[in-house]
Amino acid sequence: MSEARRHKTRAILKSSAVDLFSRMGYDSTSVAEICRKSGLSNGAFYRHFRSKRQLFEEITSDMKTALESTFSDIQGETLEERLTSFYASLFEILWNSRKKFMAFHEAEYRFPELEKAVDISYERALASVLRIDPDEMKRYEKWFTIGSARFTAIYWILFQGRSVPKSTIDGLVSFVREGLGARQELVSSSVEYEIAPDDGKLAPGTRDAILTAAERLIGVKGYFKTSVYEIMSEAGFGQGTFYNYFESKQKLLEELVIWANRRFRRTLRDASDNVDGRINKEVRNYKAFLLFMTVHRDLYEVVREAEFVLDGVGQLYYEKILRAYVPALSESMDSGEIDRGDPEDLGLFLMGIGHFMGIDLVLRKEVPREYWDELLISMALLVARGMEGNRYV
Numbered sequence: 001m002s003e004a005r006r007h008k009t010r011a012i013l014k015s016s017a018v019d020l021f022s023r024m025g026y027d028s029t030s031v032a033e034i035c036r037k038s039g040l041s042n043g044a045f046y047r048h049f050r051s052k053r054q055l056f057e058e059i060t061s062d063m064k065t066a067l068e069s070t071f072s073d074i075q076g077e078t079l080e081e082r083l084t085s086f087y088a089s090l091f092e093i094l095w096n097s098r099k100k101f102m103a104f105h106e107a108e109y110r111f112p113e114l115e116k117a118v119d120i121s122y123e124r125a126l127a128s129v130l131r132i133d134p135d136e137m138k139r140y141e142k143w144f145t146i147g148s149a150r151f152t153a154i155y156w157i158l159f160q161g162r163s164v165p166k167s168t169i170d171g172l173v174s175f176v177r178e179g180l181g182a183r184q185e186l187v188s189s190s191v192e193y194e195i196a197p198d199d200g201k202l203a204p205g206t207r208d209a210i211l212t213a214a215e216r217l218i219g220v221k222g223y224f225k226t227s228v229y230e231i232m233s234e235a236g237f238g239q240g241t242f243y244n245y246f247e248s249k250q251k252l253l254e255e256l257v258i259w260a261n262r263r264f265r266r267t268l269r270d271a272s273d274n275v276d277g278r279i280n281k282e283v284r285n286y287k288a289f290l291l292f293m294t295v296h297r298d299l300y301e302v303v304r305e306a307e308f309v310l311d312g313v314g315q316l317y318y319e320k321i322l323r324a325y326v327p328a329l330s331e332s333m334d335s336g337e338i339d340r341g342d343p344e345d346l347g348l349f350l351m352g353i354g355h356f357m358g359i360d361l362v363l364r365k366e367v368p369r370e371y372w373d374e375l376l377i378s379m380a381l382l383v384a385r386g387m388e389g390n391r392y393v
Contacts, residue, residue, distance in 0.1 A: 122146045208259075283379075
């Protein structure tokens, strides 16, 4: 086979796979389907790729390379100019490659080693923007500047199917530079918070018992590898009982995500109910979020997997959190606690910080729990007054 033909065949297989992965997800896409869409035989596939996973990883590696190329061309003398160049370029390439971005987003969840490699690429780019040594990069700096941006891209490009609005990019640059413009002092005791571990002692026979069993099993084994029989056995019931409560396993997953979301929002509401000042509420909520996800670590896996199994469910989960966030931020603006801004944009930025903080601290367990409070305080100072308010140039 000539080199030109070889490259053409690989390109056809990749293009077909990108389309299928972006619409159906990794687990639901088979080699046979990729070959049918490509108009090629299974033998042709295996002459070019050892497995579906190798093809998937190569596609996401191509996306990573494209991102790194974009990061190498950051322009600007001032921090504002460099941030604007960085974010605008990042969002543009993700939008123009949105099918690959969808596959890439799932790869970050399924293959932790890729997520780590991507983190390193972002950290190097951020060091260039801040003009600091990459080895001196602090975790909370990454969460603040990159977590907020990555979640914004996920929300607009993957959930809304739109390019990131220029007003949102401008808002992100302003947020990273100046934070919330919080006018109240950060009280260190705001981070001193604990939640009672959930012992999961639910009455047998209830819907909650089935949901609790599903949370545990799907979180550990994954949706596709967990059967209805296993869920009902874990809950203490026969398989036939399942259909008295749920139409299907997919419906169970949907209700499980909504159930998790309701408990999560209640935890945050209770945690910050008697805390004064927006910045103190934020740090308290971040601590409550980390503790909730530590107790319910399986839910983190369930919610992330649901994004790739059920259309709109992942979006619904985050939309409900955002819709609860917006009025609280608007109220803080009206009271003069923080600067005026778009509350929806600010909600996205703050959620993004928490999302990627949770990946590092809860999923990867990269920092012992006794150091969390110190990180949260440093994080809160950036959220309060931004990079410029904390003397970054």
